[in-house]
Amino acid sequence: MKPHLLLIDALNLIRRIYAVDMNQKHHNDEQMIQTCSARVAQACKKLLSITNATHAIAVFDGDKSWRYHFYKDYKHSRAPMPDTLKEALVHFKTAIEDTGIVVFEPENDEADDIIATLACKAASNKVSNTIVSTDKGFLPHLGADITVYDYFKKQYLDEHSIKERFGVNKNKLVDFWALAGDKTNDIPGVKGIGAKSAQQLVNNYNTIEDALEDESLSPSIHKKLDANMQMYVISKQLVSLRSDINLGFSLKQLRLN
Known part of the structure; x- marks a missing residue:
């Protein structure tokens, strides 16, 4: 079987699923996190099936990356992660690992840079890969061996959609x-x-x-x-x-x- 690498932008996936679940009716925060973790795990299983992946990794963000030091106003107006979610990330990591996908959290790098590095290194060795994220920053890397999939729109992004x-x-x-x-x-x-x-x-x-x-x-x-x-x-x-x-x-x- 030809190798295929699945690259999941973990927080991008989790935060979007969490945003939907947060508005649903739950008895308490603990129940919400359990439900949300299960949905994230289910999404990962679907992605493994959709991509026919032989290799997979879900990448989280490390602490302040080089961009924060390079430009002091980088992401300064972005709302911080809700405390309920931040404190529960360990549960999401376990849920993802239970699907067989490796979880990686760098010390200081952003997930985007790690994923781009993995995608480009894999492609240079003729290993096709799929990046799962709604982040537009990956789009310049689209190529013969690098695809980008939007899990929430259920579609692969291409050059036509970029131009549009x-x-x-x-x-x-x-x-x-x-x-x-x-x-x-x-x-x-x-x-x-x-x-x-x-x-x-x-x-x-x-x-x-x-x-x-x-x-x-x-x-x-x-x-x-x-x-x-x-x-x-x-x-x-x-x-x-x-x-x-x-x-x-x-x-x-x-x-x-």
Whole structure:
């Protein structure tokens, strides 16, 4: 059987299931957590079946990643994890492990960077893999051996859906986000450049440097770019997922029993 690696963005899956369960009628928090843990385990079993995975891992976030040190306002407006959920994460980890999936929680790295590293390393060795997440940050890595699956919409994301959603091609996403910013993660982008201007820039020019050298570029756009190039560079680094993290384990250790 040809190997296939399942990569689950654990908190992305848990928090979305928890958000639904929190609004259901339960006798108490303990019962809610038990129900929610069971639903997460059931989701993992479905994902194993859907992807025909031979290897699998669910990755959690570590403590403050390099992005928090690199840019002090990173995710500063995001609501903290509810205490009830935070205190119950151990139950979710056990529920996932009971399905045979390896659980990994790095010390300081974000799950996104770990997953991107695993996906790229697997793909470089011709091992196909599926990333399960609703996080758009994985989309630039879509390729012949890397797919992204939205468990909640029950669909694989592709280049057509990227173009439809963002108005740019897959290979232009990082530049697009670096220009327009990303409010969900408090990544600023270039001041005064909205989504429409960002789309036009990345669709019309190979690089932002090319745009700045074009004498026909709108003077107001040129002024905004020229004044905010440092923030563009910072934003580009923030929206780019790392794929070079030293993980300390091999694909063999992720084999399903």
